[in-house]
Amino acid sequence: MKDVTSYSAGILFSMVIHVAVIAALLINWQPDSKKVMVQPQYIEAKLVELAPKKKPVAKKPPKPKVDAAKKKREQDKRRAAERKEAEAKRLATLKEKQRKEREEKERRQREAAEQRKRIEAELEQALAEEQAQINAREDEQVANSYMQMIRQRLTENWNRPPSARRDMETLVEIRLVPTGRIVGVNILQSSGDGAFDRSVEQAAFKAEQFEELQQLEARLFEKHFRTVKVAFSPEDLRL
Numbered sequence: 001m002k003d004v005t006s007y008s009a010g011i012l013f014s015m016v017i018h019v020a021v022i023a024a025l026l027i028n029w030q031p032d033s034k035k036v037m038v039q040p041q042y043i044e045a046k047l048v049e050l051a052p053k054k055k056p057v058a059k060k061p062p063k064p065k066v067d068a069a070k071k072k073r074e075q076d077k078r079r080a081a082e083r084k085e086a087e088a089k090r091l092a093t094l095k096e097k098q099r100k101e102r103e104e105k106e107r108r109q110r111e112a113a114e115q116r117k118r119i120e121a122e123l124e125q126a127l128a129e130e131q132a133q134i135n136a137r138e139d140e141q142v143a144n145s146y147m148q149m150i151r152q153r154l155t156e157n158w159n160r161p162p163s164a165r166r167d168m169e170t171l172v173e174i175r176l177v178p179t180g181r182i183v184g185v186n187i188l189q190s191s192g193d194g195a196f197d198r199s200v201e202q203a204a205f206k207a208e209q210f211e212e213l214q215q216l217e218a219r220l221f222e223k224h225f226r227t228v229k230v231a232f233s234p235e236d237l238r239l
Contacts, residue, residue: 142216143224149212150228158203160234161195168193169202169233176228178221181212188229200232 171189173180183206190197213225 039114045202101115109200139220140238142220146210146213146216146225147228149211150207150230153207153210153232154203154232155207158232159195159199160201163193163195164199164234165193166234168196169231171229171231172200172204174204174230176210176213176225177219180210182210184210191232196232203232204230 009029097237109164118140168191169189170187173186173188175184175186177183185201187197187201191200
């Protein structure tokens with residue numbers, strides 16, 4: 001009897017629920033008195049660019065694992081080679097520097113030696129020129145002394161003719177040999193008077209020999225006394 005009562009109560013509760021729902025729907029319902037307008041929607045069309053397909057990237061093969069000890073040995077070996085190369089370059093640079101310094105030193109020594117030679121040569125030339133001038137002066141003095149001797153001898157041997165006049169002059173060339181002997185007399189310029197010219201020739205041949213010339217050096221004799229030109233005039237006998 002209790003079960004029948006419970007069942008009836010459930011049915012009744014369910015019916016009440018249904019009635020409440022129907023009543024709620026009836027209360028909210030409105031008649032379809034308004035016209036509903038549906039507006040069309042505009043769709044904007046756009047071109048869609050398709051992105052190029054990416055090429056598949058080939059995967060790099062995994063790097064082989066390097067033995068740490070082997071890598072260190074290779075690094076040490078490379079560093080040793082680099083140090084050796086650097087040392088070789090340093091030595092080469094040092095040798096090149098030493099070579100240039102040696103060449104520069106040798107060049108300076110050569111220039112100094114050449115300069116000394118030039119100075120010595122110039123000094124020697126200057127001394128030689130000075131000595132030559134001294135010798136020339138001495139030779140001139142010696143030659144003049146012998147010329148004076150010849151002039152004196154010719155003056156002693158010359159007999160002026162009565163026809164001699166103050167404006168007369170005869171120029172003769174006397175040829176000698178190293179013994180001082182006269183071997184020839186040649187009239188280069190006549191006075192215009194035959195007697196005057198002959199007196200000049202006789203004076204030269206009368207002297208015959210100037211033995212003092214034998215004391216001269218050969219070079220002085222050849223330079224000054226192989227031939228001697230003498231001018232005879234009544235005023236004086238000029239050499």
